[in-house]
Amino acid sequence: MSRHRHTVAVVAFDAVQLLDVTGPVEVFTTANRYGADYDVRVVSPTGAGVVTSSGLVLGVNGSVSSLPRRIGTLLVPGRRDWRAAVGDTDLVESVRHLTDRAERVTSVCAGAFVLAATGVLDGRRAATHWELAPDLAVAFPGIRVESDPLFVRDGHVVTSAGVTAGIDLALSLVEEDWGAEVTRSVARQLVVFMARPGGQAQFSTRLVPSQPQHSAVRRVLDHVSADPSAEHTLDSLAAVSGVSARHLGRLFRTEIGMSPGQYVESSRVEAAQALLEKGGGTVEEVAQQAGFGSSESLRRVFQHTFGVSPTVYRARFRSTAGSRRIVAA
Numbered sequence: 001m002s003r004h005r006h007t008v009a010v011v012a013f014d015a016v017q018l019l020d021v022t023g024p025v026e027v028f029t030t031a032n033r034y035g036a037d038y039d040v041r042v043v044s045p046t047g048a049g050v051v052t053s054s055g056l057v058l059g060v061n062g063s064v065s066s067l068p069r070r071i072g073t074l075l076v077p078g079r080r081d082w083r084a085a086v087g088d089t090d091l092v093e094s095v096r097h098l099t100d101r102a103e104r105v106t107s108v109c110a111g112a113f114v115l116a117a118t119g120v121l122d123g124r125r126a127a128t129h130w131e132l133a134p135d136l137a138v139a140f141p142g143i144r145v146e147s148d149p150l151f152v153r154d155g156h157v158v159t160s161a162g163v164t165a166g167i168d169l170a171l172s173l174v175e176e177d178w179g180a181e182v183t184r185s186v187a188r189q190l191v192v193f194m195a196r197p198g199g200q201a202q203f204s205t206r207l208v209p210s211q212p213q214h215s216a217v218r219r220v221l222d223h224v225s226a227d228p229s230a231e232h233t234l235d236s237l238a239a240v241s242g243v244s245a246r247h248l249g250r251l252f253r254t255e256i257g258m259s260p261g262q263y264v265e266s267s268r269v270e271a272a273q274a275l276l277e278k279g280g281g282t283v284e285e286v287a288q289q290a291g292f293g294s295s296e297s298l299r300r301v302f303q304h305t306f307g308v309s310p311t312v313y314r315a316r317f318r319s320t321a322g323s324r325r326i327v328a329a
Contacts, residue, residue, distance in 0.1 A: 006072035006177060009098065010042045012060055013091050015084065018052040019163050020077030020108040027170035027186055034185040036178045043067060045094045053080060064094045067101075073173060074102035077166070078110025082132065085110065086117045086139075096120075106158045106173070108166035115159065116140040124154040129162030167192055212255040216241035216248060220260065228267040229291030234260055264291075269305060272298060276314040283310045 008028050012021055021042060028038040044050055047063030076095055079085040086092065096118040099105050107115045112128040113136060115121050122142045127133075133147035146152050151160035151169045160169035167190070175183040212218050223240045224232055237260050238245040252260050272290035275281065281289070287298035287310075295310075302310045 005037045005039055007039045007041065007068055007070070008073045008075060009067050009071045009102070010040070010075045010077065011064065011091075011095060011098070012042050012044050012050045012052075012058055012077065013079070013085070013088065014050045015079045015081065016050060016052055016058075016077050017080065017109060017163060018054045018056060018058070020111065020166050021052070021058065023164060023167040024075055024108065024170035026190065027167055027174060030186045030189055031174045031178060031182055033189075034182045036174060036182055038072075041067060045090050064098065067098070069101060071098065071102040073104045073106060074098050076105075076107040076111035076114050078108055078113070078129075080110060082110040082113035082135065086113050092117045102156075104156050104158065104173070106160070106169060108160050108169065109162045112136060112159045113139070115157070116143055120157060121159070124157055125152050126154070126157075126159040127152040127161050127165075128159065131162070214251050214255060216243045217251050217255050220248070220252075221263070224264055224267050228264070228271045229289060232260075232264045237264075265301065268292060269301060272302075272310065273313070276310055286310065 008024075010021055010025060025040055025042065028036070028040045032038055041061045042058070043062055043064050043066065044060045045064050047060065047066065049057050049059045052058050074095075092114060095114055099115070099118055099120045105115065105120055107128075109129045110132055112121065112126050113132075116126070116136065116139070121140065123144075125144045125146055126136070127146050127149050128136050130147050133145050136143060137145040149161065150165045151158055151172065158169060158173070160166055171183055171187060171192070174186060212221065220237050220241050223237070224230075234245045234249070238248045241248050241251075243251070249259055252258060252263060256263055258266070268291045272286055272292065275286045275289055282295075283298065284295040287293065287295045290298070292298040292301065299309055302308065302313060306313060
């Protein structure tokens with residue numbers, strides 16, 4: 001564990017997502033109240049303040065050139081329009097030079113695209129916001145993109161998922177530097193999980209191309225979506241599609257990226273999510289209505305897919321009212 005002053009350099013720039021910056025900064029500075037020794041500096045390429053994604057103007061501690069020669073942790077936040085960030089050559093070059101001077105290189109959300117543009121992620125595993133993961137994989141094919149983890153460590157490089165996952169990332173770094181006791185104190189003070197259960201999948205939309213090219217695939221998608229709970233076998237789906245079971249499997253893997261059976265399960269998971277978020281039935285009733293047959297099957301799939309149980313998922317996404325204490329005047 002670290003027991004020396006540790007410089008954290010956060011690179012801010014116009015249109016940066018505000019919480020990508022302030023979330024980790026709050027973690028590191030709060031850790032200083034419990035025995036850590038972080039020198040947190042928010043900098044910009046020019047030293048000028050920046051206008052964030054929310055329109056708030058964020059002041060900085062100086063320019064990139066004002067940083068010490070050696071940096072403990074470099075943190076690169078993201079901008080929703082990652083193409084504009086990657087196209088900012090001054091930003092990318094500034095970050096590129098800093099990666100050579102940092103003991104640890106990290107990013108939050110779309111900040112992974114800026115790191116990717118510097119080449120530091122080539123051949124590495126990396127995470128970003130679940131919605132941007134396909135873009136990262138296509139734009140930078142040399143990166144092994146993982147869409148579910150809240151953060152991914154590959155050597156001295158750590159990349160995190162979207163926005164609030166920067167807090168999870170920063171907490172993990174504090175634990176690495178100063179131990180679990182300090183980190184637990186920070187998490188309690190900020191009222192956040194020390195280690196959040198589950199991954200990004202519980203927050204994501206399970207995306208499927210809206211208009212597959214082959215009419216046989218479209219017929220099957222419409223058929224399954226109309227009643228996910230029905231008994232959909234490969235043979236019955238092939239009959240609906242008008243092609244052989246083997247050919248249907250090939251078409252699905254090409255156009256959807258999964259087998260027909262996997263698509264059926266995915267549709268049932270979505271149905272269960274909607275029932276859990278909106279309905280008042282028991283987990284057993286939700287399992288029956290979504291086509292899982294039993295609550296045990298539903299629990300097993302949810303645990304595998306989201307890392308949480310159906311009961312926890314419902315508590316987390318159905319309403320915020322259940323987690324608030326409302327005191328009447």
